[in-house]
Amino acid sequence: MNSPLPASALRRRCDPQRLGFATTAALQGLERAPGQARAESSLAFGIGMRREGYHLFAMGPEGYGRHSLVRARLEEEARRREAPADWCYVFNFDAPHRPRALKLPAGRANAFRDAMARLVEELAAAIAAAFETDEYRNRHREIETELAERQERALNDLGARARGDGIALVRTPSGFGFGPFSKAGDGVMEPEEFGKLEAAAQQRFEKRIGELQKELGDLLHQMPKWRREALDRMRGLDRDVTRAAVNSLIDELKATYAALPHVQEYLERVKADTLANAAVFRQAKDGEAPTLFGIPLPRPEGSEGPFRRYAVNVLIEHSGASGAPVVTEDHPSHAALIGRIEHVAQMGALVTDFTLIRAGALHRANGGYLVLDALKVLTQPYAWEALKRALRARAIDVRTLGQELGILSTVSLEPEPIPLDVKLVLVGERHLYYLLHAWDPEFAELFKVAVDFEEDMPRGDDDDARFARLIAGCVAREKLRPLDAAAAARVIEHQARDAGDAHKLSVRMQGLVDLLREADYWTGVAGRETVGVEDVRKAIDAQVARADRLRERLKETIVRGTLLIDTAGSRVAQVNALAVLQLGDFAFGSPHRITSRVRLGSAGVVDIERESELGGPIHSKGVLILSGYLAGRYMPTKPLSLSASLVFEQSYGGVEGDSASSAELYALLSALAGAPLKQSLAVTGSVNQHGDVQAIGSVNEKIEGFFDLCRARGLTGEQGVLIPQANVMHLMLREDVVQAVEEGRFAVYAVRSVDEGVELLTGVPAEEIHARVEARLAEFAAKARAFAAGGERPWQPGKKK
Amino acid sequence: MAARQEEVRIRRVVACFAPGSVARPEAVARLAQELDAELLGLFIEDVELLRFASLPFAREVGLASATLRAMDVAGLERQMRAQARLLEDALAAILNPAATDWSFRVERSTPASAVEAVLAEGHAPALLIPPGGNIRAERRLVKRPELTLAAVKEWLAAGKPVVILPE
Numbered sequence: 001m002n003s004p005l006p007a008s009a010l011r012r013r014c015d016p017q018r019l020g021f022a023t024t025a026a027l028q029g030l031e032r033a034p035g036q037a038r039a040e041s042s043l044a045f046g047i048g049m050r051r052e053g054y055h056l057f058a059m060g061p062e063g064y065g066r067h068s069l070v071r072a073r074l075e076e077e078a079r080r081r082e083a084p085a086d087w088c089y090v091f092n093f094d095a096p097h098r099p100r101a102l103k104l105p106a107g108r109a110n111a112f113r114d115a116m117a118r119l120v121e122e123l124a125a126a127i128a129a130a131f132e133t134d135e136y137r138n139r140h141r142e143i144e145t146e147l148a149e150r151q152e153r154a155l156n157d158l159g160a161r162a163r164g165d166g167i168a169l170v171r172t173p174s175g176f177g178f179g180p181f182s183k184a185g186d187g188v189m190e191p192e193e194f195g196k197l198e199a200a201a202q203q204r205f206e207k208r209i210g211e212l213q214k215e216l217g218d219l220l221h222q223m224p225k226w227r228r229e230a231l232d233r234m235r236g237l238d239r240d241v242t243r244a245a246v247n248s249l250i251d252e253l254k255a256t257y258a259a260l261p262h263v264q265e266y267l268e269r270v271k272a273d274t275l276a277n278a279a280v281f282r283q284a285k286d287g288e289a290p291t292l293f294g295i296p297l298p299r300p301e302g303s304e305g306p307f308r309r310y311a312v313n314v315l316i317e318h319s320g321a322s323g324a325p326v327v328t329e330d331h332p333s334h335a336a337l338i339g340r341i342e343h344v345a346q347m348g349a350l351v352t353d354f355t356l357i358r359a360g361a362l363h364r365a366n367g368g369y370l371v372l373d374a375l376k377v378l379t380q381p382y383a384w385e386a387l388k389r390a391l392r393a394r395a396i397d398v399r400t401l402g403q404e405l406g407i408l409s410t411v412s413l414e415p416e417p418i419p420l421d422v423k424l425v426l427v428g429e430r431h432l433y434y435l436l437h438a439w440d441p442e443f444a445e446l447f448k449v450a451v452d453f454e455e456d457m458p459r460g461d462d463d464d465a466r467f468a469r470l471i472a473g474c475v476a477r478e479k480l481r482p483l484d485a486a487a488a489a490r491v492i493e494h495q496a497r498d499a500g501d502a503h504k505l506s507v508r509m510q511g512l513v514d515l516l517r518e519a520d521y522w523t524g525v526a527g528r529e530t531v532g533v534e535d536v537r538k539a540i541d542a543q544v545a546r547a548d549r550l551r552e553r554l555k556e557t558i559v560r561g562t563l564l565i566d567t568a569g570s571r572v573a574q575v576n577a578l579a580v581l582q583l584g585d586f587a588f589g590s591p592h593r594i595t596s597r598v599r600l601g602s603a604g605v606v607d608i609e610r611e612s613e614l615g616g617p618i619h620s621k622g623v624l625i626l627s628g629y630l631a632g633r634y635m636p637t638k639p640l641s642l643s644a645s646l647v648f649e650q651s652y653g654g655v656e657g658d659s660a661s662s663a664e665l666y667a668l669l670s671a672l673a674g675a676p677l678k679q680s681l682a683v684t685g686s687v688n689q690h691g692d693v694q695a696i697g698s699v700n701e702k703i704e705g706f707f708d709l710c711r712a713r714g715l716t717g718e719q720g721v722l723i724p725q726a727n728v729m730h731l732m733l734r735e736d737v738v739q740a741v742e743e744g745r746f747a748v749y750a751v752r753s754v755d756e757g758v759e760l761l762t763g764v765p766a767e768e769i770h771a772r773v774e775a776r777l778a779e780f781a782a783k784a785r786a787f788a789a790g791g792e793r794p795w796q797p798g799k800k801k
Numbered sequence: 802m803a804a805r806q807e808e809v810r811i812r813r814v815v816a817c818f819a820p821g822s823v824a825r826p827e828a829v830a831r832l833a834q835e836l837d838a839e840l841l842g843l844f845i846e847d848v849e850l851l852r853f854a855s856l857p858f859a860r861e862v863g864l865a866s867a868t869l870r871a872m873d874v875a876g877l878e879r880q881m882r883a884q885a886r887l888l889e890d891a892l893a894a895i896l897n898p899a900a901t902d903w904s905f906r907v908e909r910s911t912p913a914s915a916v917e918a919v920l921a922e923g924h925a926p927a928l929l930i931p932p933g934g935n936i937r938a939e940r941r942l943v944k945r946p947e948l949t950l951a952a953v954k955e956w957l958a959a960g961k962p963v964v965i966l967p968e
Contacts, residue, residue, distance in 0.1 A: 179859065187849045188852050216870065
């Protein structure tokens, strides 16, 4: 019969003496957890690979230092690269709704913006001054006078010709008329005088007046043309005067940006626009405001009114930057990623222009690196699609969601897309990576580099000391009190427990940092300067105490007899199995009673959990394996005439997993053999069809769950847990469990096979149990045959063939 | 002459308006305010124009449209009344709030006779702004004894402001 495991096998201790330091203050701290060689290598490849589609997906659970490692490696690389170009949006003089993107060398965008602002001020002053010169005024007046004289001369000529025919040219409120002079020649003839004229004279006057009216009409038709000609000449004059003022100023600015053809071209457009709109500069800034139906429009805040078109909207600039940018966007919404177009309210309407285009994270990271949380991107409406579109097109196209969805038909901006050169790192859980890979065909094309983070590191002989350096690094970074060697050893053991393996250390950095911070807190409460083992212990206990309300309630219901679990005595077909409940980040084990009933029949092993739809598929698989075991072991050549049922008693939620399959087999064998099972023992482990006991998960929590119940009822020395031999290497049990084992008050047995387990549980040799089972099954088979010979199916009495 | 102009304090501005001439009521109102002088707006319903309109074949060629329209006295009178009312309203809008003394008068006469009559009322030194005249043009200074019908005709034809000084 198996002996219990020695206490030393239940917890792999870290020897403080072997760590070789007094406190962690003496250690050179590690920045990051070791054991991420695969991730580091993938990261280095992904960062270095500048080809299209080689973006990275850093995957692993939360709290394992993915962000910090990614960020650190990106920053190292970014320092070696040059700062990327600055980008601005400027007015597009050809198509105002499509602002132009201007690229400038890193750190020069602000200077260009300021230079343009100064240029506008100088242009306003220079142009206004040019129009105030005597030369301009004289030439302007000359054109005006020439037009007036031309019109007057034409009218005077007509008037003179009319006068020659005895006809006066009369100015009316809206034009001109012709009337015959009176005989006295002192004005227009009275109607009576005209009436006294001979008919021929009257007709002559009327005929001549008609001719003059036609001439006058023709003349007046000419006048708008003369005015247009004069206006053209005035415009030409304005252009000449403006050009003289503008050329020198803009050419001077062009010389500053001689190496930048796009800026040169833009400045040429500014020059042309300035010449065409010189009148704008002649109005003072506080001149007439723009109006809508005569109502002055309020100008947007900070607006320079008509000069706004010459403004430079610095979208992104890198003055003072020494390397490529590394940007982390914590709220990766559609707008936060690709930028947005803001609006201002004017007269109840929302209006916008190129100065209201705002940069997104892609703009800020352009030429460098962008780190995003995959889940956040996927949960932000339309952000994922916008991100992929930008990566595919290698350009950032700022569009509002309204434009993108086509739900807004109002006039808006379509800024010129900005070329995108960014290395994107998505950080997310593994399942997201695999889901995206499976369901999004573009994902594999864009994210070719998987950076897979380990959750633990090996715990070899030297690894405890290496891990102590990681602890020292965390302590230094978090500015905590140093840990003495015993405390560090306790932390290392805790990390092994967190990994669920005596030979591994969890690299869940968040959990480690939390433990160190909380231990530091308790050290402070105790008024000490160095964190001791008691402080670490207290921190761990306090973490558990904060989370274990349900565990305690469950234990209480068992102790009070509401949930029936025996921890003493023996009973046929009843065994204590162990289950684990995961609540948030706290997991604990708890015993469950499994019972079995057997009878003659042909139904095989019936899983009541499955029949009642409370059992999951893996649990059902475990139970089906039992039928295979029974048939193969006991009735390889005869039909199995058995109906057996198995159930998790008082289980009202779902049951999943196969870790109770060995316990179910023990209950079944007990029922068939009529051999009582010790209720002081609990069992965990799955079983295969050959009767081998196989490893299960959360072995520590399961043992502790039964231990806690036994301790609550009083440890007798008879109590213990059967675990698979394969799980011994995972044992990192609580110190109180180890102590109880040391004192002989509790036991942990490692079993390899059902035979070993059944002997421990029944105290009867396995061969005898098997013989009894075989006999019972043979009895069932014989009875079945007898029934069959009588033409009756034993499991359906009364029915005859 | 400039020095002389500065010495003269204008007591009254006589701004003449006539149908068909360019009217700048706001400009003359502001000038009166600047000079701190009383303003008399004089709208002259030109009898010669009325006589022309009463001719059986009276036609008008529109300045802006260059189209031929028939004219009659009633229509012309309506136009002149409307123009006079607009001018009076424009002057009132500026001068009433400023508490400047002002009045508006409509005279049916020849322009020269109407102006001569008004200037003969006194109030010198007075500034005469002819219909459509440029108020900022150089002013001609004359003494009251020079005020004759022929002289007024000449001033109106010149279209420049005239300052009538006391004897």
